[in-house]
Amino acid sequence: MMTRTEGGKPLYEQLRLALRDDILSGVYPPGAQMPSEIELGERYQVSRITVRRAVQELSEEGLLMRIQGKGTFVISSIQRLDLDSSCSFWQMLEERGRNVQVRLLREGCFDDPEAEKLLRINGGGISGFRRLLMDNGEPGVVEDLAFLPARLEISAEELQRLPFNRIFASGSEGGRIQREFRAVSADSEIAALLQCEEGSAIFLVKQVCFDRSGMPAVLSRSYFSGIRYSFFVEEHKLQLRHME
Numbered sequence: 001m002m003t004r005t006e007g008g009k010p011l012y013e014q015l016r017l018a019l020r021d022d023i024l025s026g027v028y029p030p031g032a033q034m035p036s037e038i039e040l041g042e043r044y045q046v047s048r049i050t051v052r053r054a055v056q057e058l059s060e061e062g063l064l065m066r067i068q069g070k071g072t073f074v075i076s077s078i079q080r081l082d083l084d085s086s087c088s089f090w091q092m093l094e095e096r097g098r099n100v101q102v103r104l105l106r107e108g109c110f111d112d113p114e115a116e117k118l119l120r121i122n123g124g125g126i127s128g129f130r131r132l133l134m135d136n137g138e139p140g141v142v143e144d145l146a147f148l149p150a151r152l153e154i155s156a157e158e159l160q161r162l163p164f165n166r167i168f169a170s171g172s173e174g175g176r177i178q179r180e181f182r183a184v185s186a187d188s189e190i191a192a193l194l195q196c197e198e199g200s201a202i203f204l205v206k207q208v209c210f211d212r213s214g215m216p217a218v219l220s221r222s223y224f225s226g227i228r229y230s231f232f233v234e235e236h237k238l239q240l241r242h243m244e
Contacts, residue, residue: 011046015054018044023063023074031138034064034072062227067195079135080230088163089222093135101134105193115146115219118208132193135228139194142223180206181231186223194225202226 107129128146191198209218
């Protein structure tokens, strides 16, 4: 039983630390569903308000995730992704022995104002698809791809199963790729797919593939779960000559 005088810490902080220790020690393993607020309150002899605040802070810390209508779950270990790598997200995970599966959500022609503004030339139609990459059975990233069919020599089947860097190689033919990285808020559709709360922070990687003539041919947008992945850039130390 917790007391208000234990170490001078408030009850919610004592509970947060106790639950954190249980999560990190494996009492609640990655992917496990946490007991309900009522069950935790009875187990630790604290109010539901205290439980709710402790769980909220553990969620903000990246250890727990609330899924509306389902409950609260322990988050799997965070995967660090190298922004400098020439490999795709898909390939980086597979190299670590993780199981990556692809779910095609939609394909064909659909409205995409940003892509139309960037890619539409001489009234040409825009095609695309949206797919969800599952990382060890958990939703990892939502990928949107828009392209001009005349500029992308690749079959529809390959578009559905190939990593983006392979698709870009087909579309660029020696052209350049422009990347933009930024944090955004998850809209209702993306939040439902990534199983996070609407408005929560996620990571957007936007890439534009240009052909050899310098014209944009492919636009991709990848929405990464903000609680499952972190990104890093490795900088090598510079050797400076001493001035004499």
